[in-house]
Amino acid sequence: MKIKKVDDLKKIQQEGIKLLSPSTVRITVGAATCGMAKGAGKVYEALKYEVKKQKVKAEVVCVGCNGLCYAEPIVEVVRAGRPRLTYGRVSVGRVGELVTSIKAGAVLRDLALMRRDEEKSALGTVTVSYAKGKIPKAYAQVKEYRKLDFYKLQMKLVSKNAGTINPEVIEEYIALDGYQALAKVLTTMNPEEVIAEVSASKLRGRGGAGFPTGVKWSACRKAQGDAKYVVCNGSEGDPEIGMHRSFLESDPHLVIEGMAIAGYAVGAEEGYIYLNDRYQLAHTRIERAITQAEESGLLGKNILGSGFSFSIKVKRGGGAYVCGEETALLNALEGTFGEPRPRPPYPAERGLFEKPTVVNNLETLATVPTIMLKGGKWFSQVGTAASTGTKIVALSGNVAQACWAEVPLGMSIKAIIDTFGRGAADGKKVKAFQTGGPSGGVLPAPMLKLKLDYQQLTSAGSLLGSGGLLVMDEDTDMVGVAKFLTDFFADESCGKCSSCREGCRRLQEIIGSIREGQGTKEHIALIKRIAAAMADTSACALGKTAAVPILSVLKHFPKEVEGKLMKGMH
Amino acid sequence: MVILTLDGKKVKVKEGATILEAARANGIEIPTLCSNEALKPYGACRLCIVEIRRGTSTIIDTSCTYPVEEGLEVKTASPRIIEGRKIVIELFLARSPNVKIIRKLADEYGIGESAREMGKDNEYCILCGLCVRACNEVVKAGAIQFAGKGLQKVVDSPFSQTAEDCVACGSCAFVCPTGIIKKTDFESTALCTPQGCEPTGPQRQLLNWKVEQKLRVCKKCGNAYAPEPHLDKIRQQQNLPNEFFDICPSCRKYPVVDEEKCLGCGGCMENCPCGALELDDKGGYEKKAHVYTQNCTACHSCELICPMVAIS
Numbered sequence: 001m002k003i004k005k006v007d008d009l010k011k012i013q014q015e016g017i018k019l020l021s022p023s024t025v026r027i028t029v030g031a032a033t034c035g036m037a038k039g040a041g042k043v044y045e046a047l048k049y050e051v052k053k054q055k056v057k058a059e060v061v062c063v064g065c066n067g068l069c070y071a072e073p074i075v076e077v078v079r080a081g082r083p084r085l086t087y088g089r090v091s092v093g094r095v096g097e098l099v100t101s102i103k104a105g106a107v108l109r110d111l112a113l114m115r116r117d118e119e120k121s122a123l124g125t126v127t128v129s130y131a132k133g134k135i136p137k138a139y140a141q142v143k144e145y146r147k148l149d150f151y152k153l154q155m156k157l158v159s160k161n162a163g164t165i166n167p168e169v170i171e172e173y174i175a176l177d178g179y180q181a182l183a184k185v186l187t188t189m190n191p192e193e194v195i196a197e198v199s200a201s202k203l204r205g206r207g208g209a210g211f212p213t214g215v216k217w218s219a220c221r222k223a224q225g226d227a228k229y230v231v232c233n234g235s236e237g238d239p240e241i242g243m244h245r246s247f248l249e250s251d252p253h254l255v256i257e258g259m260a261i262a263g264y265a266v267g268a269e270e271g272y273i274y275l276n277d278r279y280q281l282a283h284t285r286i287e288r289a290i291t292q293a294e295e296s297g298l299l300g301k302n303i304l305g306s307g308f309s310f311s312i313k314v315k316r317g318g319g320a321y322v323c324g325e326e327t328a329l330l331n332a333l334e335g336t337f338g339e340p341r342p343r344p345p346y347p348a349e350r351g352l353f354e355k356p357t358v359v360n361n362l363e364t365l366a367t368v369p370t371i372m373l374k375g376g377k378w379f380s381q382v383g384t385a386a387s388t389g390t391k392i393v394a395l396s397g398n399v400a401q402a403c404w405a406e407v408p409l410g411m412s413i414k415a416i417i418d419t420f421g422r423g424a425a426d427g428k429k430v431k432a433f434q435t436g437g438p439s440g441g442v443l444p445a446p447m448l449k450l451k452l453d454y455q456q457l458t459s460a461g462s463l464l465g466s467g468g469l470l471v472m473d474e475d476t477d478m479v480g481v482a483k484f485l486t487d488f489f490a491d492e493s494c495g496k497c498s499s500c501r502e503g504c505r506r507l508q509e510i511i512g513s514i515r516e517g518q519g520t521k522e523h524i525a526l527i528k529r530i531a532a533a534m535a536d537t538s539a540c541a542l543g544k545t546a547a548v549p550i551l552s553v554l555k556h557f558p559k560e561v562e563g564k565l566m567k568g569m570h
Numbered sequence: 571m572v573i574l575t576l577d578g579k580k581v582k583v584k585e586g587a588t589i590l591e592a593a594r595a596n597g598i599e600i601p602t603l604c605s606n607e608a609l610k611p612y613g614a615c616r617l618c619i620v621e622i623r624r625g626t627s628t629i630i631d632t633s634c635t636y637p638v639e640e641g642l643e644v645k646t647a648s649p650r651i652i653e654g655r656k657i658v659i660e661l662f663l664a665r666s667p668n669v670k671i672i673r674k675l676a677d678e679y680g681i682g683e684s685a686r687e688m689g690k691d692n693e694y695c696i697l698c699g700l701c702v703r704a705c706n707e708v709v710k711a712g713a714i715q716f717a718g719k720g721l722q723k724v725v726d727s728p729f730s731q732t733a734e735d736c737v738a739c740g741s742c743a744f745v746c747p748t749g750i751i752k753k754t755d756f757e758s759t760a761l762c763t764p765q766g767c768e769p770t771g772p773q774r775q776l777l778n779w780k781v782e783q784k785l786r787v788c789k790k791c792g793n794a795y796a797p798e799p800h801l802d803k804i805r806q807q808q809n810l811p812n813e814f815f816d817i818c819p820s821c822r823k824y825p826v827v828d829e830e831k832c833l834g835c836g837g838c839m840e841n842c843p844c845g846a847l848e849l850d851d852k853g854g855y856e857k858k859a860h861v862y863t864q865n866c867t868a869c870h871s872c873e874l875i876c877p878m879v880a881i882s
Contacts, residue, residue: 320719337716342611342612342613342632342635342636344636344637490720490721491720491721492719492720493719493720493721494719494720494723495697495716495718495719495720495721495722495723496612496613496614496699497613497614497616498614498615498616498617498658498661498662498696498697499616499654499657499658499661501697501720501721501723502658502661502662502664502665503661504720504721505665505689505721506661506664506688506689509688509689510687510688513687520687522685522686522687523687526685526687526688529657530657530661532653532654532657533653533654533657533658533661536619536630536650536654537616537619537630537654537655537657537658538616539613539616539632
């Protein structure tokens with residue numbers, strides 16, 4: 001159905017709510033890449049088979065990831081009038097039992113993680129209530145999700161739909177107030193008001209540099225050009241995180257909505273999503289979402305009768321780390337080398353195809369609809385005064401539970417690791433952690449009390465960056481970590497700047513010889529000299545921060561490094 | 571005009587210039603390896619870094635890429651800059667210890683050898699990108715490019731095979747600061763097969779790109795003067811007549827008609843590709859050829875066709 005007016009959106013919303021809490025049974029399987037890796041595909045097939053075999057009237061659908069990656073494959077069951085149940089670690093062998101329990105209206109206690117009685121939409125105007133009347137005893141014994149620590153400390157603004165809706169059905173997205181922000185912007189606000197609202201929210205880029213989004217947008221709005229572009233940076237070349245992937249696999253329409261709002265604000269009619277090529281499933285789902293949005297009239301010409309037109313194209317990149325740098329990304333989009341361009345001119349003045357362009361991180365754009373719905377002032381009160389809003393943090397490394405969670409900025413890192421990751425794996429102690437992907441500093445355990453915000457992490461020699469949180473336990477060889485990260489940069493440097501290219505090559509050699517026990521104090525002094533020059537002379541953030549991990553290991557774990565030096569030389 | 575401070579001195583520079591251009595215009599020397607006036611700024615060698623104070627913040631950036639702005643305060647040789655440059659030179663020295671231009675720079679900055687703890691290579695190419703950019707931006711041939719990423723980066727012909735779009739102009743060899751691109755012209759070569767050898771005439775060879783191209787021989791002086799595909803490319807770009815490059819630049823002059831010899835047959839006029847020749851009435855039935863130099867491209871086709879050898 002073509003959506004021509006705001007009222008049409010309301011009609012589709014009702015259809016979507018019926019899909020989310022049907023009169024029969026709805027079984028959802030967490031089928032993002034994390035789930036697929038743990039066998040969600042087979043569980044999905046098995047569920048479909050069992051449902052048919054046991055003659056249960058149920059619909060089996062694939063949804064995205066709700067953050068509990070360690071408990072994949074996750075299966076959720078919605079029965080009419082009963083709370084929504086979440087089962088974790090569902091193996092193919094237990095699917096038969098699960099379907100039997102659904103038939104009988106029972107609960108599998110050992111697999112059940114939590115229940116959910118109702119789902120509130122973003123605006124709070126729509127409530128999808130699963131449980132009706134008194135909750136049966138078997139259900140009541142399962143903890144309500146809000147009582148779990150995992151959810152208690154989270155604040156789900158951006159990832160609210162992830163794991164709940166089917167990412168391939170636009171109605172389910174609209175059911176939970178999807179595209180309401182776009183409708184509000186197009187019908188009641190002018191572009192300047194949109195930018196003012198984003199500025200008031202104090203939203204900062206979620207990619208790495210943390211540049212204020214409002215400033216970027218207004219610079220692009222003011223720039224002269226016959227065409228303008230919105231580019232969504234979904235490059236995500238960091239080795240240990242897959243938040244963008246998970247995001248596009250779980251809730252692609254939110255990104256589309258954010259991009260359309262950005263387009264309206266800066267005066268662009270075309271948008272590009274630059275996506276890491278490794279994200280096969282994310283690519284399929286975002287392409288499908290774009291087609292659906294176009295068919296519904298939420299993308300294309302004259303959206304909702306406002307006269308505003310916007311279209312989105314997806315471009316797949318090779319997944320190079322440097323292509324997360326905005327000017328290198330623009331080069332890659334144009335089909336040339338993924339090398340950074342000299343700045344100035346900034347992309348807001350002369351970007352893609354020499355036209356004013358706003359390049360925003362995927363998560364930044366996904367935050368925009370919430371700001372539009374709830375207001376910039378409301379958003380600015382979430383988090384801390386200087387770092388507002390929420391941030392999705394992905395935990396990986398030696399944590400007991402690998403997962404991702406959306407937390408308000410300002411939460412302590414210790415709380416994040418303990419609550420969501422349940423500390424280091426196998427009962428070990430946390431020795432070090434790294435925030436913000438490979439460009440961040442490797443910080444020691446005493447710095448766990450740091451708060452997750454832009455300023456604290458920067459002054460500690462790290463960065464908030466993309467929100468990756470890599471945990472290392474007490475058995476980790478820190479020189480090995482430094483070597484790994486230096487190898488990563490040597491591999492990912494584009495090779496344009498002499499200082500970055502040659503510096504990475506030499507740092508790799510030097511840390512290699514220290515690790516093999518051939519190092520001396522001169523080696524360490526040389527690392528410091530090269531690192532200082534790389535930070536000063538490289539063109540882009542990759543070169544400027546390539547030596548940060550190695551320097552932070554030298555600073556925080558000096559004894560361990562000195563222990564590796566040649567005997568008699570220290 | 572824009573006013574900025576260069577090393578404590580207020581200077582006036584025209585808008586749109588880079589800091590490097592401003593410095594050079596004011597007699598301040600900044601070392602560079604990858605900048606060339608004919609090419610767009612690239613910023614690969616990082617030697618031309620300067621300290622730029624803009625408002626309250628100080629940044630370090632390459633002067634070849636940074637456009638001048640009103641009120642900038644630029645330091646071209648502060649201790650931090652010199653230290654940065656020294657290490658960049660040292661890194662270059664470790665990469666290419668046998669390249670003259672790097673040695674010269676190292677001497678200027680008082681660096682003897684790269685640190686002992688650093689590894690050493692013996693690369694001749696310093697990846698300044700001048701050859702690639704000259705080929706793409708000036709010649710517009712696009713025959714060579716960077717290949718590989720990061721530490722594996724090299725300049726190469728497509729897939730390391732013969733560069734098919736190469737017009738053998740030799741611009742790459744001309745701009746290369748290290749002299750690693752080899753351009754050789756042969757007076758005469760032969761193509762030898764088991765069936766026997768066949769002379770191919772004068773040729774130009776660019777070993778790096780595995781290219782051999784014929785050189786055009788001047789129809790007048792007989793010297794081989796430029797590669798055929800390059801001349802063809804210029805001819806197409808400039809929309810010049812086919813015969814334009816039959817004559818080498820040193821033989822090229824506007825034709826002069828010897829009226830004593832001219833029969834007024836009009837053959838030259840018919841044959842002129844640019845309509846620069848016409849027959850003037852000289853009274854009676856007599857007509858003589860006349861050259862209108864404003865249209866003439868000095869292709870000498872008239873000279874070659876004249877039956878009376880009246881045009882020279």
